[in-house]
Amino acid sequence: MRYPPLQASLRAHALAARGFMPENEGDALHDAAMLGADSVPGAPFVEVGSYCGRSTVWLGGAARACGRTLFAVDHHFGSEENQPGWEWHDESLVDPRTGRMDTLPHFRATIVDAGLTAEVVTVVGDSPTVARGWTTPLAFLFIDGGHGVEPATLDHDLWTPHVAPGGILAIHDVFPDPADGGRPPYENIYLPALAGGRLERGDLQVRVAARHRHGEET
């Protein structure tokens, strides 16, 4: 790690929030966001896929530490893999009024309780819709949205062009070995990002994705 880690009071909120982000990966995200901020003065962060705000607290803490804003994008109706009948479904996230998943109240509580409402802008909408209206260059982009082929491909195609030169692209659940997990984050985001020539031009970096899964140090 290059930077001071997330402060203890925020860490407690991150660990208390529902979600799938292991602590060591949260710490790596925080460090990568700080590095992106150092590389791209003034530019904001975007997180695609916030769920109940667990990873958002690490990234919001980084945003606070370096005076940036994190835009946390999620429609909050749950990804495909969070729906009833799928492995990652949590029935307590269903809104009894509509019968549909709604993680927004849980996300809102996480951010309010962590005291991060000044640093985290909650963007409630479908990722491609938000991306099509977005033009601001980013210091840091974390993609952890829908893990199917279509959402992963759209997140790659519509969001990665917004990473500023020197900024960092981080991708969650990148598994080079199929035995470790699903393919789309690796095949439809990570590999195309590398193949797109952006890495060679130095304006798109996937160091976090690489480090998460290969144990590399950046």
Next chain:
Amino acid sequence: MRYPPLQASLRAHALAARGFMPENEGDALHDAAMLGADSVPGAPFVEVGSYCGRSTVWLGGAARACGRTLFAVDHHFGSEENQPGWEWHDESLVDPRTGRMDTLPHFRATIVDAGLTAEVVTVVGDSPTVARGWTTPLAFLFIDGGHGVEPATLDHDLWTPHVAPGGILAIHDVFPDPADGGRPPYENIYLPALAGGRLERGDLQVRVAARHRHGEET
């Protein structure tokens, strides 16, 4: 009115939502947003100050009718004039868990029930914070945020430069006569927008604000 009005099923949702938007002004907003969309191909709309989503339904309906996206910006903790002890406070909007106003659940319910989640992106954050991260040119901008001098001035300074040439700026509660209401929307948004030379250059229009309060037809 130049365009077909908001469809009846959406109108029922608008009128059922809590808020301060009279029906005739909602209709004028809808028409102005359609005109802005015609003038600026492809560009999105922004609403600053959404409260419980009443005006948002009119603007979301316009967005649907012309294939655009409305970004609806509000921190959802209530403006100064919505806080306890002020004229426009509604105690039923206080979150019992935090003791603080939170209009987000009400806004979310309005948008979900109206079926506008595809067209309306909910942006939860302080207006100046969101504006400082925003760079996309707008077909239509509606300012109805905090009505004090400071928030009105910031909304003018930070948001109006994003209205694209030919786009429309609409401002709520513009009162040329002090007997009619508070000064900041008129003095700190409307007059500076006119004085800024933008109207003369044809790239900033305040037709809705003028029409609302003077009965003019655009």
